[in-house]
Amino acid sequence: MASKNIGDVILDVKSISLRFGGVKALTDISFDVREHEVRAIIGPNGAGKSSMLNCINGVYTPSEGAITFRGQTFSHMNSRQVAEMGIGRTFQNLALFKGMSVIDNIMTGRNLKIKSNILLQALRIGPAQREEFANREKVEHIIDFLEIQAFRKTPVGQLPYGLQKRVDLGRALAMEPQVLLLDEPMAGMNVEEKQDMCRFILDVNEEFGTTIVLIEHDMGVVMDISDRVVVLDYGKKIGDGTPDEVRDNEDVITAYLGTSH
Ligand SMILES: Nc1ncnc2c1ncn2[C@@H]1O[C@H](COP(=O)(O)OP(=O)(O)OP(=O)(O)O)[C@@H](O)[C@H]1O
Known part of the structure; x- marks a missing residue:
């Protein structure tokens, strides 16, 4: 991987525990994410x-611990508040509007950025009109960046799965997040689609400077694109380090040998 300027800690996960009734989904998990890095879980x-991603994202409230993002500590924030702070995400099971076009789906990612009131938006006058132009421009830039110009007006449900995942990435990028959480971005993809997605993730990281936190099952991909990797097993952290360090970690080897991965 080409050297890049990895910065200070932007996201600090401290002693997070999470329970679902009797199930301990997470036990005392701590790790940090540095600005501009690609961090895999x-x-x-x-x-x-x-569960970890959902705690960071505000979907779940941890039973213990706290998360600090750019110096601001939170443990009871909802997803919208977390998104407004600058943490965006994509979903394992796509959260797209299948009947809507690519461009309109990506526009939904701009909702958090819209400042004018709903009446001005409906009338498309004054600041609302200027804002809509600016939003459209941002969205068009993302569409060019993700090389999906040919499908701008196509309903998302008609696209192959790999392209739908790319639109999901575009929707998350539209909110201009500082940290982007990717939940299995390569799941269900063929080899070519995986290669494309890897390239786009690295481009987002390098060109937009976006910090990436991703969950991924494909070990080849994880080891290729990540700067550092956190390893969980039965809700506990068993490894944390560079891909090489993690690959040589005895606990990690044992955890993986005991499964089908
Ligand atoms: N909403 C929920 N209610 C009850 N238990 C849950 C819930 N979500 C997750 N769990 C449990 O918490 C534990 C961790 O699940 P989680 O989905 O976070 O694991 P994962 O590593 O993402 O798994 P996978 O790779 O299969 O997606 C599991 O034992 C799971 O059954």
Whole structure:
């Protein structure tokens, strides 16, 4: 991987525990994410990866611990508040409007950025009109960046799965997040689609300077594109380091040998 300027800690996860009734999904998890890095969270099925992402994203409230984003600590924020702070995400099961066009789906990602009131927006006058032009311009830039110009007006449900994942990425990028959480961005993709998605993730990281936190099952991909990797198993952290360090970690090897991964 080309050297890049990895900065200070932007996201600090401190002693997070999460329970679902009797199930301990996460136990005392701590790790940090540095600005501009690609940070992966890996682990066997049921290890707690999605639960961790959902805590960062405000979907779940941890039973213990706190998360600090750019110096601001939170443990009870909802998803919208977290998004407004600058943490965006994509979803394992696509959260797109299948009947709407590519461009309109990506525009929904701009909702958080809209400042004019709803009446001005409906009348498309004054600041609302200028704002809509600016939003359209941003969205068109994302469409060019993701090389999906040919499908701008196509209903998302008619696109192949790999392209739908790309639109989902575009929707998340439209909110201009500082940290982007990607939940299995390569799941269900063929080799070519995976290669494309890897390229786009690295381009987002390099060209937009976006910090990336991703969950991914494909080990080849994780080891290729990540700067550092956190490994979870049964809700506990068993490894944390560079791809090489994690690859040589005995606990990680044991956890993975005991599963189908
Ligand atoms: N909403 C929920 N209610 C009850 N238990 C849950 C819930 N979500 C997750 N769990 C449990 O918490 C544990 C961690 O699950 P989680 O989905 O976070 O793991 P994961 O590593 O993302 O798994 P996978 O790779 O299969 O997606 C599992 O034992 C799971 O059954």
